[in-house]
Amino acid sequence: MPAVQAPAFSASRFRAEREADWIIFDQLLTRLEKGSASSLSTEELLRLPVLYRATLSSLSIARATSLDRALNDHLESLAMRGYFLLYGVREKRSARLIRFFTQDWPAAVRSVWKETLVIAAVLILGIATSWSLTASDPRWFFQFVPENLAGGRTPEASAEYLRSTIGHGKALVEDGERSGMAVFASYLFQHNSRIGIMSFALGFAFGVPTLLLIFYNGLSLGPMLAVFAGKGLGVDFGGWLAIHGTTELFAIILAGAAGLKIGTTMVFPGEMDRLTALSRAGRTAGKVMVGVIIMMLCAGLLEGFARQLITDTVLRYSIGGTLLLGWLAFYYAPRRAAA
Amino acid sequence: MTPEAAAQAAAIQNKRDKRRQFVTPEGVDLELAIASSGLRFAALVIDLTLLVLILILFSLLAIWIGFGSGAEAGVTIWLLGFFLLRTFWFIGFELGKRAATPGKRIVGVRVVARDGGRLTADAVIARNLIRELEIFLPFTFLGAGAAEDMVGWGTSLAGAAWTLTLGFFLLFNRDRMRMGDLIAGTWVVQAGRARLARDLATASVADETLRFTDAELAVYGEFELQELERVLRTNEARVVTQVADTIRAKIGRQRLEADDIFLEAYYRQLRARLERGMLFGKRRADKFAKE
Numbered sequence: 001m002p003a004v005q006a007p008a009f010s011a012s013r014f015r016a017e018r019e020a021d022w023i024i025f026d027q028l029l030t031r032l033e034k035g036s037a038s039s040l041s042t043e044e045l046l047r048l049p050v051l052y053r054a055t056l057s058s059l060s061i062a063r064a065t066s067l068d069r070a071l072n073d074h075l076e077s078l079a080m081r082g083y084f085l086l087y088g089v090r091e092k093r094s095a096r097l098i099r100f101f102t103q104d105w106p107a108a109v110r111s112v113w114k115e116t117l118v119i120a121a122v123l124i125l126g127i128a129t130s131w132s133l134t135a136s137d138p139r140w141f142f143q144f145v146p147e148n149l150a151g152g153r154t155p156e157a158s159a160e161y162l163r164s165t166i167g168h169g170k171a172l173v174e175d176g177e178r179s180g181m182a183v184f185a186s187y188l189f190q191h192n193s194r195i196g197i198m199s200f201a202l203g204f205a206f207g208v209p210t211l212l213l214i215f216y217n218g219l220s221l222g223p224m225l226a227v228f229a230g231k232g233l234g235v236d237f238g239g240w241l242a243i244h245g246t247t248e249l250f251a252i253i254l255a256g257a258a259g260l261k262i263g264t265t266m267v268f269p270g271e272m273d274r275l276t277a278l279s280r281a282g283r284t285a286g287k288v289m290v291g292v293i294i295m296m297l298c299a300g301l302l303e304g305f306a307r308q309l310i311t312d313t314v315l316r317y318s319i320g321g322t323l324l325l326g327w328l329a330f331y332y333a334p335r336r337a338a339a
Numbered sequence: 340m341t342p343e344a345a346a347q348a349a350a351i352q353n354k355r356d357k358r359r360q361f362v363t364p365e366g367v368d369l370e371l372a373i374a375s376s377g378l379r380f381a382a383l384v385i386d387l388t389l390l391v392l393i394l395i396l397f398s399l400l401a402i403w404i405g406f407g408s409g410a411e412a413g414v415t416i417w418l419l420g421f422f423l424l425r426t427f428w429f430i431g432f433e434l435g436k437r438a439a440t441p442g443k444r445i446v447g448v449r450v451v452a453r454d455g456g457r458l459t460a461d462a463v464i465a466r467n468l469i470r471e472l473e474i475f476l477p478f479t480f481l482g483a484g485a486a487e488d489m490v491g492w493g494t495s496l497a498g499a500a501w502t503l504t505l506g507f508f509l510l511f512n513r514d515r516m517r518m519g520d521l522i523a524g525t526w527v528v529q530a531g532r533a534r535l536a537r538d539l540a541t542a543s544v545a546d547e548t549l550r551f552t553d554a555e556l557a558v559y560g561e562f563e564l565q566e567l568e569r570v571l572r573t574n575e576a577r578v579v580t581q582v583a584d585t586i587r588a589k590i591g592r593q594r595l596e597a598d599d600i601f602l603e604a605y606y607r608q609l610r611a612r613l614e615r616g617m618l619f620g621k622r623r624a625d626k627f628a629k630e
Contacts, residue, residue, distance in 0.1 A: 010611070010614070033437060065617055068610070070568065074534065081530070083369060190422045262522055278521060283461045289465065290461065290464055
């Protein structure tokens with residue numbers, strides 16, 4: 001007796017009936033993935049959810065009735081692509097951007113205020129420690145500042161030379177060295193951004209490396225202050241630093257706060273389970289980090305251009321101060337809740 | 340259970356372990372498959388290669404235009420350009436519609452949010468900034484050792500090795516999450532495109548002459564059926580012959596017809612038999628399972 005009669009329902013017949021829909025859905029998805037939604041006509045857009053549901057239904061049937069692996073794989077990948085395209089974006093990109101800049105970003109920064117205070121305190125502690133040590137004994141200087149970052153601004157340097165390095169008086173820097181400025185500036189930007197990113201990324205180790213890194217960076221700033229202050233150039237150096245430093249240091253503090261947030265969430269997840277709590281904290285920290293990158297770009301532009309062009313100390317202080325107030329107001333000023 | 344049966348059960352279980360429930364609002368489980376560490380590594384290597392190629396092109400372009408002195412432009416491009424490029428390459432591409440960098444697209448994986456929601460920009464940024472720690476910190480250690488005499492080779496190598504272990508975090512959890520994935524609440528899953536291949540079960544003339552009895556078909560289950568499908572689709576003459584001979588020996592048939600005709604007929608009738616069983620709620624995982 002032959003074992004197999006053609007059954008009334010067969011996977012092959014099922015496929016023949018529905019194949020056309022899958023092919024159309026596949027084509028529409030491919031076009032959507034390549035271009036934007038506007039590349040589809042209204043009719044095609046309206047067909048999309050219908051085809052998506054038809055594909056999901058086909059997938060359910062295929063899983064229950066068909067052993068054709070290629071067919072099941074194809075339907076699975078089709079359903080998955082459809083799901084992520086149809087449910088992926090529920091808002092216009094412009095609306096999302098506006099909401100991010102007006103609501104999400106400052107809200108995320110506000111929510112890490114405790115960590116921000118802690119990190120700021122650690123940074124100031126670092127600066128104060130190395131400043132007082134260098135002020136009492138200049139030999140400490142080389143313990144804190146790497147030779148290549150010092151650029152001759154050592155305790156032995158003359159007041160004249162120090163003044164020239166912050167854009168005052170007669171330039172003692174040779175033209176040959178000036179051409180290296182672009183390299184130095186890009187090195188600084190890259191260096192500072194990486195410190196920001198590192199202090200965030202290191203947060204996962206319970207925040208301890210973040211605190212160390214921030215403290216270490218404070219340490220390398222203090223001796224410079226001590227050297228300039230010792231030659232009576234403290235105020236001028238402050239202006240040279242403040243014009244971009246308020247933005248840059250604030251950015252680094254926020255990056256550290258984002259890292260610390262992740263670290264503390266790991267230790268104290270609160271009422272949620274650790275994984276959920278961590279991914280929530282991670283997203284908040286991610287938002288803060290977008291802000292940090294933007295602030296770093298601002299600081300880099302100020303450092304590269306404004307600081308070279310503006311040499312008046314009062315003007316430097318007022319630009320730096322205005323920016324700091326601006327950032328503070330943007331982040332912490334009370335605002336109307338989102339509609 | 341024989342060792343052979345145990346190995347096969349383990350293989351099936353392994354495949355099942357990689358599947359994660361992912362239910363759409365329509366109530367269908369998409370059963371996403373976690374991408375293996377090998378795929379992830381391949382994607383990373385492709386991305387890094389592309390990054391370096393782009394930087395080399397840029398350097399050549401800068402020298403060709405004569406932008407600044409050659410050495411200075413080179414240093415700026417490699418210092419600043421590499422930093423900006425690697426930071427925004429991953430973030431930019433993963434924010435796109437396919438949620439995957441070119442490397443990920445080539446190996447067929449994508450990033451998804453673990454909770455089934457949409458993949459948000461902050462999650463993408465969080466998962467990629469951690470990369471700086473996992474991959475680029477070891478490089479920095481090596482670079483620092485080479486550039487400055489402050490630390491010895493031993494120290495920088497030890498530093499690189501220590502930081503490199505952070506990158507291996509994904510090997511130690513079932514979901515193959517990097518530290519970045521852990522923090523951002525994301526997964527990397529397989530999202531390869533499967534082509535709609537020809538249906539092997541469309542009837543042909545051979546079925547009229549080549550009929551298998553129920554007893555002959557009852558020796559195999561779904562696992563063997565799908566292996567057979569793979570053999571037929573790749574269609575390598577040597578493998579086809581080998582498999583056909585194995586099946587003939589198992590069911591005790593003489594070699595009367597061409598291997599591929601024999602195999603296709605056997606595949607069709609075995610599939611029809613198993614699919615009919617499915618309609619009645621009877622499934623058979625593999626040849627070791629009871630009818």
